[in-house]
Amino acid sequence: MKNGNLRERAYTIIKQKILSCEFPPGSFINENGLLGEIGASRTPIREAMTKLENENLVQIIPKKGILVCTISLSDINDIYQTRKLIEPFIIRTQGSNSDKRQLREYRSQYDEIINEKDFIKLIQFDDSFHRLLISNTKNKxxxxxxxxxxxxxxxxxxxxxxxxxxxxDTYKEHLKILDFILADNFENAAEAMVEHLENSRKAALEYVYNNI
Known part of the structure; x- marks a missing residue:
């Protein structure tokens, strides 16, 4: 496998482990342990780490190792502030471009997934919900x-x-947003999104505050 492909493979595998919290915030990554799993030398892995550092997912500390970036109270506030500014704006201005067939399919699948009680699958579905909504904008x-x-x-x-x-609560809030969009009530959908993001922010702050 070419070095560029190995770098992308390393990047994808390591990033997924970080995002899934298999490599939890504040932990050091065992680079030696990745060599066999990825099937690459240190060079592609270190190149992948540099890319992840640029995305603020890891910090390369000389003579110590690769630290998975922590999540602070300030990070949470900044992230949700950004989302509360952009996502409702996209719903208000681009909601009419929504693919209602896709949204209806999403709504029916949500009922199945919530009943499965598969935590990781539910989080991934949650992420896809927001990515689906922002896909209405053509602003790259x-x-x-x-x-x-x-x-x-x-x-x-x-x-x-x-x-x-x-x-x-997230399940109920998503359905509320979806139903407003399906009814072409984009202003109420945007307001419901603000409420949903604020509730998510508070839950995240509560978790981090109680675990730091």
């Missing part, structure tokens, strides 16, 4: 910015979302 810069924000937010949702009550 907004999509790129939110892509970076969502990567950070996945870790927060996995940590904070382990609260059963929050999972149930």
């Amino acid at each position: 810069y907004l999509i790129q910015l939110l892509g970076l924000v969502y990567d950070q937010n996945v870790r927060i949702r996995i940590l904070a979302g382990k609260q059963t009550r929050r999972l149930e």
Whole structure:
């Protein structure tokens, strides 16, 4: 396999482990342990780490190792502030471009997934919900910015979302947003999104505050 392909393979594997919190925030990554799993030398792995550092997912500390970036109270506030500014704006201005067939399919699948009680699958479905909504905009810069924000937010949702009550509330809040969009009521959908993001922010702050 070419070095470029090995670098991308290393990047994808390591990033997934970080986003799923298999490599939890504040932990050091065992580089030696990755060599066999990825099937690559140190060079592609270190190149992947540099890319992940640029995305604020790891910190390369000379003579110490690779640290998975922590999630602070300030990080949570910044992430949700960004989302509360952009996502309701996209719903208000681009909601009419929504693919209602896709949204209806999503709604029906959500009922099945919530009943499965598969935590990781539910978090991934949650992430896909927000990515589906922002796909209505053709503004590549907004999509790129939110892509970076969502990567950070996945870790927060996995940590904070382990609260059963929050999972149930998220389910209800998503359905409320979906139903408003399907009814072409974009203003109420945007307001429901603000409420949903604020509730998620509070849940994340509560988790981090109680676990730092």
